[in-house]
Structure formats: C-alpha cells, structure tokens
Amino acid sequence: MQLICINCPKGCEMTVERGADGAVKVTGHTCPRGEAYAIAELTNPTRMVTGLVRVAGTRRPLPVKTRTAIPKGKIAEVTNLLANTTVLPPKKIGDLVIENACDTGVDVIATAMCAV
Numbered sequence: 544m545q546l547i548c549i550n551c552p553k554g555c556e557m558t559v560e561r562g563a564d565g566a567v568k569v570t571g572h573t574c575p576r577g578e579a580y581a582i583a584e585l586t587n588p589t590r591m592v593t594g595l596v597r598v599a600g601t602r603r604p605l606p607v608k609t610r611t612a613i614p615k616g617k618i619a620e621v622t623n624l625l626a627n628t629t630v631l632p633p634k635k636i637g638d639l640v641i642e643n644a645c646d647t648g649v650d651v652i653a654t655a656m657c658a659v
C-alpha cells in the first residue's frame with residue numbers, strides 16, 4: 544500500500560506491506576513517526592470524527608468530535624449516531640456528549656458552547 548505521511552509538512556511517500564512471514568515492512572519514511580503511522584494504516588486505520596448534533600429547544604446544532612481517533616470501520620455507525628442524537632443545553636467545550644460511542648471506547652465531546 545502506498546501512502547503519504549500526514550504527521551508533518553514533509554509528507555514522505557511511503558510503502559507499507561505485509562511480507563509472507565506476516566511481518567509489516569515500511570519503506571520511504573524519514574522518522575519513526577512515519578513508520579508508526581504506516582503500520583497503523585495497514586493494521587488498524589483510525590480517524591477522528593467530527594459532526595453536529597441537535598440541541599433541544601433550538602435549531603442551531605452543536606459541533607462535536609470524537610475525543611480520539613476511532614477505527615475507520617466504525618465511522619459510519621458513529622456518524623449515524625450523531626445524526627440521531629439530541630442534547631440538552633447548556634454545553635461547553637469539552638463536555639461529554641456521548642459516552643463510549645458505538646462501543647468504540649471513545650467519547651464524543653462538544654467543540655463549541657450552547658446555552659439554554
């Protein structure tokens with residue numbers, strides 16, 4: 544698999560593959576961060592998820608995000624959950640919105656404020 548490292552502006556072009564012995568081999572990286580990123584992309588790719596949830600009593604939605612990256616395979620499920628979530632105001636930045644979203648072990652938190 545070819546990929547470009549997103550950890551710094553240098554953007555190293557890397558190749559990551561699993562050998563016949565099952566070992567993961569990375570080439571093209573310039574530092575250990577790139578190697579770790581490439582291995583994670585091959586074995587367990589993750590992404591941050593951002594979105595909006597409804598706020599009771601107002602038409603203005605609340606921006607939210609996952610506290611950390613979640614497995615790519617869970618993105619659609621979490622996005623669906625956000626689309627079907629309504630929170631009660633007030634909320635401030637960092638407040639818990641959804642605990643353990645879709646059994647990822649990752650919470651969804653507010654990234655903006657909403658008042659009553």
Ligand code: SF4
Pocket residue numbers: 548549550551552553554555572573574575576577578
């Ligand atoms: S491998 Fe290291 S130097 Fe290259 S883009 Fe990634 S973080 Fe930057």
